[in-house]
Amino acid sequence: MNEIQLKNWSIALDLAQTKTFYRKQTHWCSCLDCENYREATKYIDSSIAKIFTALGIDLSKPSHLSEFGEMEDGTHLYMGCYHLTGQLTAGPHCSDEDWHDGNTVKVQNFTFGFSTEVTFAHEDLSEPVLQLNFEAQVPWVLEEKPEE
């Protein structure tokens, strides 16, 4: 485990385990909403990409993803989570019910925090498992449009 500093948090992270886990993930949901999210992560702002690279997470492979429709500005609201091998050693946790500016960080169109709960984690990921919850406003980048 290596200790890394990320925004308001210190994380004891097993970068090698986390990277290996994401490299092995080859099954994902192929619905249009998920396809769009995965495609959009290719064009995501480098300030966000950098954070996920530091954590060893492949942005295109969330553990769980839900789409909540089109926003006024034309982007689509997504919520989901990723998992990594590690634990918080300093800084606040969040949860679905306890989600605010004090325990999450907003970078561009991405807001994320580290959850007290672990859900949807893949059994292949080594313990201890830390869950990153996020919400993101993502543009629709696929040519095929979502059904209304």
Ligand SMILES: [Zn+2]
């Ligand atoms: Zn899907």
